[in-house]
Amino acid sequence: MATVLITGGAGFIGSHTCLVLIGAGHRVVVVDNLQNSSVEALHRVAELCNLSPGQASGHQVWTSATGESQLIFINGDIRSSEDLDQAFRCGGPGESSEVTAVLHFAGLKAVGDSIHQPLSYWHVNVEGTRCLLEAMRRHACRTIVFSSTAALYGFPKALPIPESSCIQPANPYGQTKAAVEQLLADVAQSEPRWRIARLRYFNPVGAHPSGCIGEDPNGVPSNLFPLITQVAMGIRPHVQIFGSDWPTPDGTGIRDFIHVMDLAEGHRQALDVLLASDEQILTLNLGSGHGHSVLEMIQAFERINGCPVAYEFAPRRPGDVAESVADSSAAKQLLGWSTRRSLEDICRDGWAWRQRNRNGYRNRR
Ligand SMILES: NC(=O)c1ccc[n+]([C@@H]2O[C@H](COP(=O)([O-])OP(=O)(O)OC[C@H]3O[C@@H](n4cnc5c(N)ncnc54)[C@H](O)[C@@H]3O)[C@@H](O)[C@H]2O)c1
Structure with missing residues (x-):
């Protein structure tokens, strides 16, 4: 069993990954400022893992039946650096296990916001990662899995997109992720003990099949899938589809949608490989390898769940691309990973989450 620090662990992908890691027997320490999430997500993770809530050193802790703290939350x-030092000490004196590895999800992710607030994006995504790497050095932890993105590839020249494609982000969000990837490469170069995975996600969607945890962004969602579920639920009037004139068969953008549980499992597998092998730096796409247009996704959701989703067309957004589909053969080869869940699973699980949680995690505890 390892102790794993998960930054942004209360967020969408982080919370699902907490569940997978605890299920694999690891102890998890979450650092999150709840800027785009709720601690309720961690309560739900704990419930799904049969952990009991408590307090230790002023932090929320959840323990197993044998009384061991298995999930710790640092707000x-x-x-x-103070917050990070606290997290590396796992909540104060008396805790024995050291943090073996970091999964780094914390960050800002809305492409549109990044165009209007580049300073915030550089501060949180780049300076935040630099602070984290400093803290890892202070605490002799040299293993990190970083949440990178397909947005690095900008307007790809070939499809599906291999990792060797040019890095040419089309927006400040992608620029900050590219800068962090470079920072991680420099750090790896500086000292052979570093073990680093840079995982480039395509379009994570869906939810845990229990419907207990899912995606719950603050404000109007900037991603397609939470918008679809909110429209189906009657919370919003329609989905806006940005662009009906892309060079694709139905004129809407094509994306590689990946079930969040497949993505979470990819993190566990990447961690296992980093902890067991001599690979110093892994750079891997995580996607399904299949493209679906925005219209196809809406129609699949309507068909599978039997509920209408109104939509209307709007002009293309700056920074968007026509098509983005992963070549994930390297992840298959190096991690033994590939997606196991279908578009149907995505639509069914994502809808179960929204139906059980009309207002997401709000007003629950
Ligand atoms: N969801 C996607 O479509 C997608 C695609 C590619 C890459 N990613 C990357 O994956 C990571 C996780 O994405 P997500 O969809 O789970 O997003 P999310 O917003 O749900 O999760 C991010 C978490 O980080 C926390 N956070 C933000 N700033 C922080 C700070 N300064 N200190 C501590 N915590 C902070 C937020 O409160 C949130 O809980 C992000 O880095 C994102 O850029 C996401």
Whole structure:
């Protein structure tokens, strides 16, 4: 069993990954400032893992039947060395296990916001990661899995997109992720003990099949899938489809949608490989390898769940691309990973989450 620090662990992908890691027997310490999430997500993770809530050193802790703390929450910011030191000490004196590895999800992710607020994006995504790497050095932890993105590839020249494609982000969000990838490469170069995975996600969607945890962004969702579920639920009037004139068969953008549980399992497998092998730096796409247009996704959701989803067309957004589909053969080869869940699973599980949680995690505890 390892102790794993998960930054942004209360967020969408982080919470599902907490569940997978605890299920694999690991102890998890979450640092999250709850800027785009709720601690309720961690309560739900704990319930799904049969952990009991408690307090230790002023932090929320959940323990197993044998009384061991299995999930710890530090309400903190990755740009604060004090908060990070607390997290690496796992909540204060008396805790024995050291943090073996970090899964780094914390960050800002809305492409549109990044165009209007580049300073915030560089501060949180780049400076936040630099602070985290400093803290890892202070605490002799040299293993990190980083949440990178297909947005790095900008307007790809070939499809499906291999990792060797040009890095040419089309927006500030992608620029910050590219900068962090470079920072990680420099760090790896500086000292052979570092073990780093840079995982480039395509379009994570869906939810845990229990419907207990899922995606719950603050404000109007900037991603397609939570918008679809909110429209189906009657919370919003329609989905806006940005662009009906892309060079694709139905004129809407094509994306590689990946079930969040497949993505979470990819993190566990990447971690296992980093901890067991001599690979110093892994750079891997995580996607299904199948493209579906925005219209196809809406129609699949309507068909599978039997509920209508109104939509209307709007102009293309700056920074969007026509088509983005992963070549994930390297992840298959190096991690033994590939997606196991279908578009049907995505639509059914994502809808189960929204139906059980009309208002997401709000007003629950
Ligand atoms: N969801 C996607 O479509 C997608 C695609 C590619 C890459 N990613 C990357 O994956 C990571 C996780 O994405 P997600 O969809 O789970 O997003 P999310 O917003 O649900 O999760 C991010 C978490 O980080 C936390 N956070 C933000 N700033 C912080 C700070 N300064 N200190 C501590 N915590 C902070 C937020 O509160 C949130 O819980 C992000 O880095 C994102 O850029 C996401």
